[in-house]
Every structure is written in C-alpha cells, then in structure tokens.
Amino acid sequence: MAEYVTPTTEQEFAGNFAQLKPLMSNSEALLESSRCLFCFDAPCIKACPSGIDIPLFIRQINSGNATGAARTIYEANYFGNACGKVCPTEVLCEGSCVYTATGAKPIEIGRLQSHATRKVMDQGKHLFQPGAATGFRVAVIGAGPAGISCACELRKLGHEVDVFEARSQPSGLTLYGVAPYKITNEETLAEMAYLEAQFGFRVHYNHAISTRPDLEKLEQAYDVIFLGIGLGHTSPLGLPGEDRENCVGAVEFIEQLRIRQEQTAVGRKVIVLGGGNTAMDAASESARLGAEKVVLAYRRGKEEMGAYEFEYDLAKGVGVQGLFNVAPLEILGNGKVEGVKFVRTATFNGQVQTVPGSEFVEACDMVIKATGQAKKTSFLGLIPELQVDGKGRIVFNPNTGQTTNPRYFASGDAANGGAEVVNAAAEAKAAAHGIHQFLIKS
Amino acid sequence: MPDLSINFAGIKSPNPFWLASAPPTNSGYQVMKAFDAGWGGAVWKTLGVPVVNVSSRYGSVDYRDKRMMGFNNIELISDRPLADNLREIEEVKKRFPHHAVIASLMVQSRQEWHDIVRDAENAGSDGIELNFGCPHGMCERGMGSAVGQEPEVLQTIVEWVMEVARIPVIVKLTPNISDITEPAMAARRGGANAISLINTIQSIVGVDLDLFAPYPIVDGKGSNGGYCGPAVKPIALNMVKNCAQHPDVRLPISGIGGIETWRDAVEHILLGASSVQVCTAAMHYGFGIIREMTSGLEQYMREKGFRTIDDMVGRALPNVKHWEDLNLKYKVTANINPDKCIGCQLCYTACEDGAHQAIKLNSGTRIPEIIDENCVGCNLCSLVCPVEQCITMERRDDGTQHQTWKERTEADDIPVTFNDERAGGLHHWVPEPAAALGKEKHKTLPGKARQFEKVTVTE
Ligand SMILES: Cc1cc2nc3c(=O)[nH]c(=O)nc-3n(C[C@H](O)[C@H](O)[C@H](O)COP(=O)(O)OP(=O)(O)OC[C@H]3O[C@@H](n4cnc5c(N)ncnc54)[C@H](O)[C@@H]3O)c2cc1C
Ligand SMILES: Cc1cc2nc3c(=O)[nH]c(=O)nc-3n(C[C@H](O)[C@H](O)[C@H](O)COP(=O)(O)O)c2cc1C
Ligand code: SF4
Ligand code: SF4
Ligand code: SF4
Numbered sequence: 001m002a003e004y005v006t007p008t009t010e011q012e013f014a015g016n017f018a019q020l021k022p023l024m025s026n027s028e029a030l031l032e033s034s035r036c037l038f039c040f041d042a043p044c045i046k047a048c049p050s051g052i053d054i055p056l057f058i059r060q061i062n063s064g065n066a067t068g069a070a071r072t073i074y075e076a077n078y079f080g081n082a083c084g085k086v087c088p089t090e091v092l093c094e095g096s097c098v099y100t101a102t103g104a105k106p107i108e109i110g111r112l113q114s115h116a117t118r119k120v121m122d123q124g125k126h127l128f129q130p131g132a133a134t135g136f137r138v139a140v141i142g143a144g145p146a147g148i149s150c151a152c153e154l155r156k157l158g159h160e161v162d163v164f165e166a167r168s169q170p171s172g173l174t175l176y177g178v179a180p181y182k183i184t185n186e187e188t189l190a191e192m193a194y195l196e197a198q199f200g201f202r203v204h205y206n207h208a209i210s211t212r213p214d215l216e217k218l219e220q221a222y223d224v225i226f227l228g229i230g231l232g233h234t235s236p237l238g239l240p241g242e243d244r245e246n247c248v249g250a251v252e253f254i255e256q257l258r259i260r261q262e263q264t265a266v267g268r269k270v271i272v273l274g275g276g277n278t279a280m281d282a283a284s285e286s287a288r289l290g291a292e293k294v295v296l297a298y299r300r301g302k303e304e305m306g307a308y309e310f311e312y313d314l315a316k317g318v319g320v321q322g323l324f325n326v327a328p329l330e331i332l333g334n335g336k337v338e339g340v341k342f343v344r345t346a347t348f349n350g351q352v353q354t355v356p357g358s359e360f361v362e363a364c365d366m367v368i369k370a371t372g373q374a375k376k377t378s379f380l381g382l383i384p385e386l387q388v389d390g391k392g393r394i395v396f397n398p399n400t401g402q403t404t405n406p407r408y409f410a411s412g413d414a415a416n417g418g419a420e421v422v423n424a425a426a427e428a429k430a431a432a433h434g435i436h437q438f439l440i441k442s
Numbered sequence: 443m444p445d446l447s448i449n450f451a452g453i454k455s456p457n458p459f460w461l462a463s464a465p466p467t468n469s470g471y472q473v474m475k476a477f478d479a480g481w482g483g484a485v486w487k488t489l490g491v492p493v494v495n496v497s498s499r500y501g502s503v504d505y506r507d508k509r510m511m512g513f514n515n516i517e518l519i520s521d522r523p524l525a526d527n528l529r530e531i532e533e534v535k536k537r538f539p540h541h542a543v544i545a546s547l548m549v550q551s552r553q554e555w556h557d558i559v560r561d562a563e564n565a566g567s568d569g570i571e572l573n574f575g576c577p578h579g580m581c582e583r584g585m586g587s588a589v590g591q592e593p594e595v596l597q598t599i600v601e602w603v604m605e606v607a608r609i610p611v612i613v614k615l616t617p618n619i620s621d622i623t624e625p626a627m628a629a630r631r632g633g634a635n636a637i638s639l640i641n642t643i644q645s646i647v648g649v650d651l652d653l654f655a656p657y658p659i660v661d662g663k664g665s666n667g668g669y670c671g672p673a674v675k676p677i678a679l680n681m682v683k684n685c686a687q688h689p690d691v692r693l694p695i696s697g698i699g700g701i702e703t704w705r706d707a708v709e710h711i712l713l714g715a716s717s718v719q720v721c722t723a724a725m726h727y728g729f730g731i732i733r734e735m736t737s738g739l740e741q742y743m744r745e746k747g748f749r750t751i752d753d754m755v756g757r758a759l760p761n762v763k764h765w766e767d768l769n770l771k772y773k774v775t776a777n778i779n780p781d782k783c784i785g786c787q788l789c790y791t792a793c794e795d796g797a798h799q800a801i802k803l804n805s806g807t808r809i810p811e812i813i814d815e816n817c818v819g820c821n822l823c824s825l826v827c828p829v830e831q832c833i834t835m836e837r838r839d840d841g842t843q844h845q846t847w848k849e850r851t852e853a854d855d856i857p858v859t860f861n862d863e864r865a866g867g868l869h870h871w872v873p874e875p876a877a878a879l880g881k882e883k884h885k886t887l888p889g890k891a892r893q894f895e896k897v898t899v900t901e
Pocket of ligand 3: 109
C-alpha cells in the first residue's frame, strides 16, 4: 500500500484521488464519438435507467452540436453530468454496448456524456425554463438526486416548488457519499447551481423536516409533498466494543472525507467490514488516504459479495486485501480500537454458519463498518397512511411515485431501498409526472 | 521476385509510383527526398507563366474523425522562377539518372509552348506532361481545364508540342467534362504518346456556417476549387476504365486520383493504368507512405504470380461490362452468421427503411433474421454490418442459366408486367403503407418516446 502517502495538501489529495473518468478533450470526444455505431434500438439506451438516447447524443457530439447533445441528456436525466462520472457504467450502458461482443472496448458513454454537459455548464448555456405557472405548490423534502430531479421537472411543468434540505448543500449522497475519485465537489455543486438557475425552485438549506408539526405545516401550505429523503446513518452491528474510538460507519467516514478532507484521518491498519459497494469505496478511500494496510472482511465468499466486480477490482488495484468467510464477533481495544475478533464461517445450503473454535484476532487501529444504511422508519411513521414494506422501503407506485397517502409521493433510495444516482433521477422525473397528473385532476 | 519497374510510353522508372504534379514536387529538394524515400518518378509542379497565389488555399472534407477524405485547393501552377525549376530538374536527373522526372507544362501561345518544351528537354526531363486540367485560376486565363474541355483546342496545342518534342509527351486530362474519352481521343489525334488522369474536380468542399463563405476562405470570400483525395478515386477509376476500354484511345494511361495505398494503385492498374500518380496522400502523410505502397504491391504480385506490372495492366477490363450484358439469372441473398453478429441491428434498420423490408427481428434475441423471399440481393445489409464477414451474400441460383438484358431485347422479350424474380416476382411482398405508422417509434425515437403521458394516479 506504499503507493499512497497520506495527503497533506490539496494537491496531494487531488493526486491520490485522481478522477477515474476525467474530462474528455474535444479531440478525444471526436475520436470516441466517431467509433459509435449508432445502433438501431440501441442496447445501451435500454441499459440506462434514465433511458438517455445515447446514440443520438453521441451523434450530436460527433456533428459538432454539443449543446444539442447536452439537451438530449438533460431531457432524460437532470443529473446528466454527475451520472456520466458516477454511474456504474460497466454494468449499465457501457456494459451492454455491442462493442463488448467484438472484444473491442465499449464506447466511453459516461465520459462523452459528461463532456457534453460540462460544455453547456461551463458556458452557462440555459436549455430549459420553467413552464407557465399553474398555481399549484409542491414541497420537496430532501435536495438529493431524487428531490432536485423532481423539483426540476415540476418547475418545467409550471408548478411552484420549495425544497427543504437538512444539510447546507444540495445533491445528497452525490456530494456526501460518492467516492471522491469519481466526482469532485466543485463539479457536483456546479451542476446543482446550473439547474437551479434554469428552473428557479427555492431550496431552504439547514431546514430539516423532522416532526409531525413540521409535516403539518407543509401539508397545509402545499398541495403535494415529495419525499426524497434517502437513507440514514450506518446501521449498528450490535457487537461488543462497537463504541470504541476509531470504529466508524462507512457513510459517516465518507461524508467526512468529502466535506472536510483535511480533517479525515485514517488508521495505519484499517479493517473494513462488509462486501457491498460502500465497503469497496471505503476500503479504496482508506488506501488512498495513506493507510499502510487495508483489509476487507466479508462474511461470505468473494463471489457472493454484493459489490460490482469492477468495484472490487478497483479496491484490489490500490492494494486492499480481502479476508473472506469471516464474521466479526467483537471490536477489541482499550478505549481505542486495537483489533477485531473474528470467527470463520462456512456456507451450508445458502446459510452462513460459524465454525466453532476458529476464532482469531486481526489487529488494526481503525474499523469501518460498511454494513448498510438504516431506513428512516421513525420519521416515515409520522406520515398518516404511509406504508413501509418489510425492508423499511416506502411503498410506492413506480410509474407515478405515489405512496399509500395520495398526497405524498416518493422516489430514490427511500423508496427503492438504495440504488444509484441515476435510478433516483429517473424515478423522480416519473414521480413529477405522477404529481402533475394528480394536481391537474384534483 | 516481381519486377516493379516500368517503361511508360518510353519513360523508364524503377516502380510505377510517381508523385503527381503538385506541391510535393515543387522543388528539387522535395523530389530528391522523395526519390531517396523510394518513389519511382515525379511529375514536376507545373511550369509556365508567372502567377500569384492567394493565402488560405486548401479545404478538406472530414468524415467523423477522419481528416481529408476529400481535399480541395485553389492554388495555381508553380510560383517559383522557371530558371530555378529547370536548374533543379537538371540537378535531380544527375543524381537520379534512373528515376523518372517529367516536366508538367502550361503556357499559352505556340511560341511559348515551343520554348518551354525545349527548356524542359534541355534540363534533362524524361518526359513532358501537358497540364490541361487545372479547374480554377488558370482556366480563366484560357489555360488548364479551359483547354481540356475543348478537344479541338487541346488537339491543336498537342500538335504544337509534338512539332518540337523529342521526349514522350503525356496529356493530363480534366475530369470536368461529360465524356472523358473525347479529350483523350483528341490527345491521340494530336500525336501525344500517353494520357494521365484525372486532374482535380471542380468543387466546394464546405461552407463556413458562421461566415457564410465556402472553404477555403480568403478574406471572407471563397471560390470553387479542385477536388482530390480518397473521395475522388471512384470517379477516377471510372474515367481510367473509359479511356482504357475505348478502341480509339489506345494510349498508355497514368492513373491519378485518390491513391493512398497499394490497393488503390492496384485498382487503377487493373483498370488500365500502367503508372500511377499520387498527390493528396503524400501531402497528408509525407513521402514515407511509399514503403507501404511498394511492399503491398510486391506482395500482391507475388501472391498472384504477376512478374511484371504489364502482366496486371487492364486485367479487370474484360469484366467491366455495360449493364445490359450482366447475367439476369444470377441471384444472391443475404446470410447472417449468428456467431459473429454483435446485435447492432444496423442491417435491420437499413433494409427496413432503406431497402426491401427483408430483415425481421425476433423477440428474445438481438440477432436479426433474413426473410429470404423478400431479399433482392442488393448488398446493403452486408455493407452496413460493422463485423467483418458477418453478413455474406450467398449465391442462390444453380449457375446453369445465363440471360442478359441485351439477349432479352434481341429476342423481343421485353417485360410487360412487373414480374421481376429478384423482387420476389409478381408476389413481391411489400407491407401495407399504413402499417408503417407508429411502428417501432419506441425504438427509433427512444428518447422522445419515453413519455409520461399514460400515468394513472389515485385522486
Ligand atoms: C458510500 C456511497 C457511495 C455511493 N456511490 C455511488 C456511485 O458511485 N454512483 C452512484 O450512482 N450512486 C452511488 N451511491 C448511491 C447514490 O448516492 C444514491 O442512490 C442517491 O444519492 C440517492 O438519492 P436520493 O435523493 O434518493 O437520496 P440522498 O442522496 O440520500 O439525498 C437525500 C437528501 O435528503 C436530505 N434529507 C433527508 N431527510 C431529510 C429531512 N427529514 N428533512 C430535510 N432533508 C432531509 C438529506 O440531507 C439528503 O441531502 C452511493 C451511495 C453511498 C452511500
Ligand atoms: C494543392 C494542389 C495543387 C495542384 N497543382 C497541380 C498542378 O500544378 N498541375 C497539375 O497538373 N495538377 C495539379 N494538382 C492535381 C494533382 O496533380 C492530382 O491530379 C490530383 O490531386 C489527384 O490526385 P490525388 O487524389 O492523389 O490528390 C494539384 C493538386 C493539389 C492538391
Ligand atoms: S451500443 Fe455502443 S455502439 Fe451501439 S449505440 Fe450504444 S454506445 Fe454506440
Ligand atoms: S441484401 Fe438488401 S434486400 Fe437483402 S436483406 Fe440485405 S439489405 Fe435487405
Ligand atoms: S449489422 Fe451485422 S452485427 Fe449488426 S445486427 Fe446485423 S448482422 Fe448483426
């Protein structure tokens, strides 16, 4: 892991967290867009959760109409620039590009997408404007990908929108959660400013909606309330020693890294618990912060990890070591974390079972729990008639976003249980149309 | 070991590749460098009357990321003093006695022609090329294509030249004419020893969308220029073939137009050229491209068992026929190799919208299927397919029958109904016009089709 020295300056940080998908130059965009075959009924479009007309925007880039390309992208997905950089394209559009069947590398759709959108953003070219005022008012809770996308589309349809956001900045986990080598804070916020300038919704920052009276106020003042609240903090493991210093949740660790990078300290030997994409991110990030050793500990076998293969490859690439078929029993230490006591596991008929007598201790000075985000069930309990399923997800109609309380609509992580930015953006756009139907019918 | 050397109308050259009269042959420096690199000959940049040039001279046709698929210029003949050029020709010939140096010439009066032909000979040129082709600037002064477009004027000037010429004379033809064989025959009547073609084609390569002016732009304005480069090869090949097949031309042909690789050169040769000339490719990539050209030609000759260039000249000519002589009984249809198909469905949309609705899609697979009865064997799908040898055109007739349109006409068997077997006969299947409406909109307009109209909400 010697390849990364703990960054102490902004430059060193930028070096360790160099962008995986850097901005394409005009020449590169011309070359890459020229490779596209412009397939009929292109599989890449179908693989994009927001259904961007990919061959169309690539052809637009190729014919010197980057503005038109950006319009094509934004018409389908308001997080067009962010998605180009943070989407797991390997399993979405690029993974389905017909080129993969030839052995040639797929078209770099994500980078082309960000190339076009960055152009209009940098030039401040406005592509949209609010629709004629309808007089309806919608409150959006949460300024993440779901909330902002819903707000944009509602404004386009002419409805008045107020967004209430607990934090001080927009874009949700795009800013607080996504790995810094995927997107920078500057470009995330630039896209938010670009959207706000065109659509003119109001965002009330540092304005959490957390009590029944808060909700009642919204219910009185607005015709519809949209829930784009995402998920909560890292769920506790319920293990002895979990409260020791330097035993942190992955989401909290990453948030710190994104917002206050200079204050983010990493241990010399870090154990990351979990096998999902967040675990991969946290492990990669620890390595890039200069940890000497990073161990990724997962309950089951390597093949059973929830993380995408390319995310694990990325972590391996920066020196992360995998420790499979182990379950943590206790976080050891004296005030501070000093190690994790594990027991080995084996899987019988799909069930993970511990192997008696196989306990061992792995020393470390930091533990990152990447064991999933908690659902916001107690807050959701404040909303009358709103149903939540067994997994804590809001029950909603995926075509309209409508929940079991007809005046409440929802999308994004809070409704789908946790997916990607692109899913939140696409679902919220559909929800805006559901809201629109609801409003014009009422 | 194949022998690449040629004797073109008496001009000897170690290989058939000559640089065409153009900027790459503007000076002794360039021509020596080219010979050093392996070129067999050079037609010197046209010598003649004093000229002035404009600044901003070239324009390009780019195809996606590929530069200079087509190229045009509004440049004139050599702007260097005649004496300098002649001295350098002499120097080159001394250093390279076995390479071909041909002086390209363009002047006006009989006396001027006599003088310049003698000058070129005295400098040691192996041959002379008469530039009757330049389609801009010079023609306005009664030279270049203004001559090439008037067979009688052309013949007269060739006669003037032949009065004094002691070395072989090539007449370079302009393609800016409807029948290229007319000036070719005029050249023969005038006594020329060979022809070369094509010179550049009158063209506008593009228009600047902000300045509303054609490229290349000279102070906000532009003019038609001369078109060349890879894009003109098909036009050149057809004209070379026309001259080579015409019974009254019978002159050695130097093929020019769009030659960039050994393949292009071989095509020119198979259609009747016995030397080839190159301009744009050398302007694009420099003289080094000659290595690929000679090695490719040599390899091809070895594989085909050709010993000399002459063995190959015109080998494709017997197979270039008039349409009425083609076998109407021959039939091919398309065949998709499912193991190679990558599922881009370009063949489908091409045939569906641009041909004969002879390809269908089946659910559960991206691999299209050919509807044999509807396939007219047009080739379109195999041309658009991005995978090598994935769609092949397979012969369906048994090869025993042969009938041409000419034979049918002579036998008074001209069709009176639309019953062409290659279009499925009388039962040729064409979908009802209205079946087109709304078909596949979700596929052809995927972005726009993603509408949110049909949503139902609880009120
Ligand atoms: C570590 C990590 C890495 C990820 N990496 C990627 C990636 O690389 N690519 C990718 O596409 N996706 C990634 N994701 C997932 C992606 O970030 C989410 O799917 C997406 O942000 C969900 O959007 P959302 O709007 O539903 O929720 P969020 O982004 O969580 O936004 C919710 C917003 O609502 C606010 N809020 C919540 N409750 C309230 C309240 N009561 N009152 C007011 N405001 C409130 C929050 O402050 C937040 O701003 C990652 C997620 C994590 C956790
Ligand atoms: C810039 C330029 C200048 C040219 N000048 C001459 C010329 O002076 N005399 C001439 O006979 N042909 C001239 N040509 C035509 C070329 O010799 C040649 O016929 C033509 O470019 C087609 O060959 P290509 O496709 O290999 O370029 C010129 C072409 C170009 C591009
Ligand atoms: S699948 Fe690949 S080649 Fe085909 S349209 Fe999409 S990006 Fe282009
Ligand atoms: S050859 Fe022409 S008609 Fe036949 S399937 Fe291909 S495109 Fe269609
Ligand atoms: S064009 Fe070729 S690769 Fe594409 S779908 Fe047709 S047969 Fe397959």
